[in-house]
Amino acid sequence: MRNVLHLNNLFIILLVLSLKLHAHEGGHYSQGEILKVWHFKNGQSISGNFLYATKNEIILEQKEGSLVKIPIVILAKNDLKLARFKIKKYAEIHQQYTQRNIINNQVPFFEMIDIRFFGYFLVTILILLWLSKRLKNQAYFQPLQRVALYSFCLGLFILACKSSSDITPAGTTIAITGGTTTTPSTSISKTSTSFIDSAFTPYKSANLAIKWDDTYFYVSSNGIPTHNMMVGITSWQQQVPIAQPYTGTNHWSIPLAPVYAASPVSTKTNFMKGAVALAVNGVPIFNALNNRGEDSFLIGELDQWGGHCGKGDDYHYHAAPLHLSATSGLKPIAFALDGFAVYGAKEPDGTIMKTLDESHGHVGSNTVYHYHGTADYPYVVGSMKGKVTLDPATTAPENQIIPQAFTNPLRPALTPLNGASITAFSAPTASSYLLTYKIGAKTGTVQYSWTNANLFAFVFTDVDGKQTNATYQRK
Ligand SMILES: [Zn+2]
Ligand SMILES: [Zn+2]
Structure with missing residues (x-):
């Protein structure tokens, strides 16, 4: 026996x-594993373990298995030293393996x-x-x-x-357990179109129109707000606001029947391209992080209203446009592209904002989820609480949500103008703008005007008084 x-x-x-x-099988990180925290010069930080490197960037693997690329120049002193060491080590090891031609995936x-x-x-x-x-x-x-x-x-x-x-599969977000998180019910009633319409109503104009069908609430706009722009930018890419054709089939689409995502997709490691929400004045809201993983507000890229212009001279916010509450009152200041409303600093009933979950929102008293805009990171959306469709042509972190409206660049993108601070921006006529910037004590300007036929004429006057002209025809 x-x-x-x-x-x-x-x-x-x-x-x-x-x-x-x-x-x-699955990702490398299990729940509870300690990740290295990398500190940036601007005081921010990001968690992730070194995975591989390029010449000037390190690629970190985060808790959810997603990868994030960090240019080492933004790292604080000690982490910069470590990153340089890792890059050197990585290059050495990589070279050794290449030389020996070792192929081993086991x-x-x-x-x-x-x-x-x-x-x-x-x-x-x-x-x-x-x-x-x-x-x-x-x-x-x-x-x-x-x-x-x-x-x-x-x-x-x-x-x-x-x-x-129980190892977390790649590409999902781990929910942070907190006593205040409400588990939302899985079925959400369709958002009433009159509710969304009422949020956009104060901003309707010749440049902002709405319509809807069974699936989406559509917003057509030119992406130009009625408030001033550009003033306060201290890190300027030389892009300027130009009206965008977010019209016809290139309108913004807000889903009318949001569905909770099984794993909300994090904005820390996704959506570095395109908008994540649309403000009720027709201006898109982009990820708070730029495509280099930097918080664009903290590095001086944004104006006093939380916006700036992209490579297509498209004005957009990266921070929460909380100033819209002055016009919107207690109504939403934006809608995320998953269909959930974004409120300002207060609850819809006027009470103090309740605790936010990791997506940057919570279930409201009407049992429907909503986000809140805040003055700190992540400003608008921490992770997409609702299901979104990802553009298959893009990969994280530079992926984007579809459907979304696209810009129509008028001219080639310019480069950062070192040391420039934008001090004034005005509209001398109904079809022209004048931007004034300073480098030290010297002043430069960009003056531009356009015709009904979309012919744009630029006059650049640099800080030494040298003038350059350029004209562009929008197709
Ligand atoms: Zn931007
Ligand atoms: Zn709330």
């Missing part, structure tokens, strides 16, 4: 071991087994030893006992599998 038991023992060990190896054996597995494994062996001692004087090993033993071992096997499968 001892022999039978030994055979059983061996069989179960082999079974558990082989299936355990088979069960291991994960080392010991990496595939975790400590919990050994725990269950040890318990199985101890119980088997105990049973074998108990049974050694019995004439035979009863079928019932055999079934009990197998069931128990199967239970341990399932535990062993579970311990390896």
